[in-house]
Amino acid sequence: MKRETLIWTVVLVAAGLFLAYRSATNGVGHVYVDQTDIGWRTASPENVVAGTAAFSLSRTVGTWVAALFTLCILSFLYRDNPFYKFAEAVVVGVSAAYWMVVAFWTTLIPNLLGKLWPAWIQSWAMPGLSSVREPLWYLYLVPLGLGVMLLWRLAPKGAWISRWPLAFTIGAFAGLRMVSFIQADFLSQIRNSILPLIVFAENGAFDFWTSLRHVLIVGSILASLVYFFFSIEHKGVIGKVSKVGIWVLMITFGAAFGYTVMGRIALLAIRLEFLFHDWLGLT
Amino acid sequence: MKRTVPLLITAIVGFIFVVSFFTPAAEFLGELAAVWFDILAGIAFILGGGNLLKVHLKKISDRQAGWGYSGVTILAFVATLVVGLGKFGSPPAPKQEFYGETFATLPLEALPESLVARVPGQIPEKENGEPLPPSVRRQIVQRDGQIEFRGWMLSNQKHDLEEYKDRRAWRKTVEALYEAAQPPEPLRGKVAYYTDHRALSFKGAMTDSDRQALLALSDEPVWRQAVEQLYEQSRKVTRVRVSWLPESFAVPESLRDRLRYDAQTKELVLQGPLSADQRDALKKQFPDAEPLSAKQRTTFRKKLESLGRPLNDEQAKILDRLLSQPLPESVGERNKLLGLALLEHGGLTKEQCDSLFAPYRQEVAWRAKVLELFHAAHQVKYPWSGEYRAQGSPFWWLYEYAFKPLTATMFAMLAFYVASAAFRAFRAKNVEAILLLGTAFIILLGRTFAGVLLTDWLPDSLAGLKIDNLTVYIMQVFNTAGNRAIMIGIALGIASTSLKVLLGVDRSYLGSGGE
Amino acid sequence: MYEFLKNLDRRWVFLMMLLAVAVPILFRAQFPERPTGLARAVFDEIEKLPAGSRVLLAFDFDPASEGELGPMATMVVRHCCEKKLKMYFIALWPVGPQMIDDVIHKVILSDFPELVYGEDYVNLGFKPGNEGVIKVIVTDWKQLYTTDDRGTNIDQIPMCRGIENIQSMDLVINVSAGYPGTKEWVQYAATPYPDKIRIVAGCTGVQAPLLYPYIPQQLPGLLGAIKGAAEYEELVVQKYDRKKGRQPAAKYQEAKRRMGPQLVAHLLMIGLIVLGNVVFFMERSRRP
CATH class of the missing domain: 1.20.5 (Single alpha-helices involved in coiled-coils or other helix-helix interfaces)
Known part of the structure; x- marks a missing residue:
């Protein structure tokens, strides 16, 4: 060895x-649990102290499993190893199945099968559903058909059939996004950028700082847009303006980096909190 | 053909969304397409799972490198899928279980003729052509100038009918129909018919006189069979062993005829099911604690101290305060509060803790026994109606202790990589890089207390230069400007790409030639 | 020294980062928080709602971003409970309902047990379709939500009766980790219906800078990253705990606790960048 x-x-x-x-x-x-009318819940600390919380073997084993999985993933920082590969394999399998189960119970059952055969679905899966069919219920046969065609992609032959539902999805995305991006990200942004460059305070005096702020915002937007305009050469005045645009973009990216770092560290902090507090009881 | 139809579908669906945005009359088309799109998105998850299976099974069968890990993936996938789809360990949805009631299957068509109520009147029509509410649609019919209702009307059905048309005359008709469509007097409040559940229901345990009254309503064999089934099921006896009975145990009024304590076998014996209210009443066997007099408090304190160590001054004050005031808590709850407070302010020995917490433990044990009785006596109507991710179920366990830590840790690793990348790659080579790094430093400092510490000494006239204010300014001016420009550019790009896709100019999503 | 730094194994950097985050957690280092404009805007938007107002809470995140967004979700729900608002929970991410469950247990069931499910709060669950879901529910939400997350018919839930779509909501609060998230809510809900739908949001650090262009016209308030969460926590805790003379519970100080390691790790990042540049310039000066 x-x-x-x-x-x-x-x-x-x-x-x-x-x-x-x-x-x-x-x-x-x-890990301890309290019994409630609707099942077992994580015990409150008071009940653990008072001795009424029950020891939960499954949740205790679970906490240890979670801690070991966390350490397996973190072990990759040292070197790629079988523990990491094992943990990675588990997460791939569990997450794919998790999404399938969620899609089945939240969409297939209530929104598709529940619309086509409400009485059947009501009798075993969703007792709260009305067992009366809505008018125009047969329209739901279309997404059912498209769904079956989509799943045909897995078949060894005839995978081209799945192009129809894919085309539906692509068309829907394209149609939805074309309008929403133009409205929210183009027109609205132009409207929001139209700011008064000379601002007066309520008492009538010239408000220098707000005016400067607006001038900077409008100027920076225009400079950045000039930089993105590649149809003319960036020379002379255009070149200088686009240079300012690049500077604005660099500041933007610097801010993005700063916030990204902040985000990543918080994720590590919560993992370490779990290890130190929930598992090892150190804090 | 194989490529033309998809192109047409893309164009039609896309333009439906665009047109429905601008044309209110076509809004329903857009809604319909969006609902279909959402359903397809759900089915896409299933495709994802199926694809995973396909890829990894192939890897195993071809014995490719790392096929063992594929086996682990498949195992994890199948285990999660089975427990998730089977809803193992998930209790049925409480709102649909009709606790306290027993069901016998009886389809609407099998309801006897004597259960049809008739009142003179006319079902109004709505201007928009909307039909009657679904809760009553199958039971109500207009015939020969009369409104007929098949079955017994529930209060929610009455409410739905009243909401259907806001007219005083209609409400009066509904009121009359509701009164007519009720069970005979001795059975009122006990028996009900639920159309959606295809069930004849009885609340509590059916007596012989109830049974006779029900059988008298019809001779039809289906009806009689349902009544007999209900009679047997609702009179089922449940026994739960209870080693300790509360001192002030009293059977609640509504359970007088059905519940008793068998002192010999030390069992609670219940006939029929418990409703949620009856369960709660049975749990409440512990009266509120009375405040103690000074003498009683002294005795209490002496007894507590004899079990361990004396109380310090602060603990003594807490004891006096808690035991002298009336509290809306039982003795057990009060002692628990006292115990927790004393532990926080000086500690107690184990014997002292046990003595203080003992009544609370007994109360909790009693409530657990009541719950056990409640569940044992209940007829499960919809075993698969519970939440798929009910806490405590195996699916929840896999989420909480496998999926969650694994995905969270995978993302947490990014903190390390960002540190390594910052050390290795961020170089202040030119003006642009210096601007980027300088902004990053200001943000990194300004969004923590370090920024406040560094520049808080600056006078108010230079407040704008304080790092935390500078951060806000940078974000609201330069960052907004830069991102706005990027957003405008992206929006134009998306619009042009979408248009190319919709017009069939861009066909890359159809894949390469071939099939 | 120069050679050591030039060939520094990145695992030493990993170790430094681990210690920078772990040590403040172990020593419970905490620092005071000073709320800024955007956090105050989110707080004011919720604070000005009268009791009984309807709030749609869209939790579009998963455990991977719970570090940043969990505290936001917790405090937003606590704030709504204190203001006695009617809460409607939905999710556009598959794991969102778990996040909703966690917050309901953590806040509502433990600290506000008097609130009744179906009358004060309801969990409508997840629907797939990303922005397609938003597109449907802005005009007719019963097309997708026929029952709540527990299977109860939506017509039998008192607080859902008479509501056709989310335009009936007085405020939409979105906690989002990416796609679909705040951007989609702004694009498909706030922008097309500016007079009817008002949105405030909490988002991850990665997303926050990208959403600034929407502020304030399309997005009046934004909680960006754990700092935004900590500022908002401070505002809520100040109003509902400290002014009433009590200490806030530990679960309402999560973001503040996580700002401790943030400070040390940020200083480490700055140190690493400076060190990297020192090595770079030393290398440049050594080149012939």
């Missing part, structure tokens, strides 16, 4: 034994 693998094995086994000892003696990583 390589020296590095041996060291890692020893470290991991020692850590594992230590954690098992802490769990058995201190209740590290234990």
